[in-house]
Amino acid sequence: MNKSSELEALLFVVGDEGIGLEELSYLLNLPTEAVYQLIQELQGRYQVSEQTALNILEVGNHFVLTTKREFAPLLKKYAQSPLANRLSQAALETLAIIAYKQPITRMEVDEIRGVQSSGSVQKLAARQLIEEKGRVEGPGRAILYGTTSYFMDYFGLKDLAELPDIQSMESELEEELPLDLFFDCYQEEISETVEATEIDLSSQERNEEQ
Structure with a gap:
């Protein structure tokens, strides 16, 4: 397996958090000089190839795998498509964890779920259910995520205090019980989300225009 492919795999797995040069060097x-050269070569191939939609961004001291700018209209259309508005069980679990533990980084969500959550986080952000709430102080400055006002409206919450008390569930959280409790607390809304889950972005946009 060549190093360029390994680099690409790592960039894909870390998602929107990105990864630093020193960590890539270790993995x-x-x-570090050789890794940086690999990044430049891979980025060069992405830029000249019409057979890939990928791109590499250098954000601070981290590298992030993204899509090329020209695909933005297509991806926006996808995010607003009714076919894309059904949330998976993984996305619902991720949303529940963020609601309880916010502000929280994607890596912390991964640790709680035990699996990689980058795709779910991106989908939730595209549907305006979560948003960036700041950055962690220190190396990497990972993004902190929290729920949005749209999340509050969607689940009929006046404030986050209406969520079940997370302190009383802290030990159960490791066993993923809060996910069930989260769903039970809003059974009617979650049932619609699980069984017919359609977050109607077009309806939201009409309301905003009014």
């Missing part, structure tokens, strides 16, 4: 067992 790929290469000097």
Whole structure:
């Protein structure tokens, strides 16, 4: 397996959090100069190829795998499509964890779920259910996520205090019981989300225009 493919795999897995040069150097067992050269070569191939929609951004001291700018209209259309508005069980679990533990980083969500959550986080952000609430102080400055006003409206909440008390569930959280409690607390709304889940972005946009 060549190092360029390994680099691409790592960039894909870390998602929107990105990954630093030193960590890539450690994981790929290469000097930082060699890793940076690999990144430049991979980015060069992305830029000249019409067979890929990928791009690499350098954000601070981190590298993030993204899509090319010209695909933005297509991706926006997808996000607003009724076919894309059904949330998966993974996305619902991710949303519940963020609602309880916010502000929280994607890596912390991953630790709680035990699986990678980058795709779910991106989908929830595209549907305006979660948003960036700041950055962690220190190396990497990971994004902190929290729920949005749209989330509050969608679940009929006046404030987050209406969620079940997370302190009383802290030990159960490791066993993922709060996810069930979250769903039970808003059974009617969650049932619609699980069985017919359609977050109507077009309706939201009409309301905003009014």
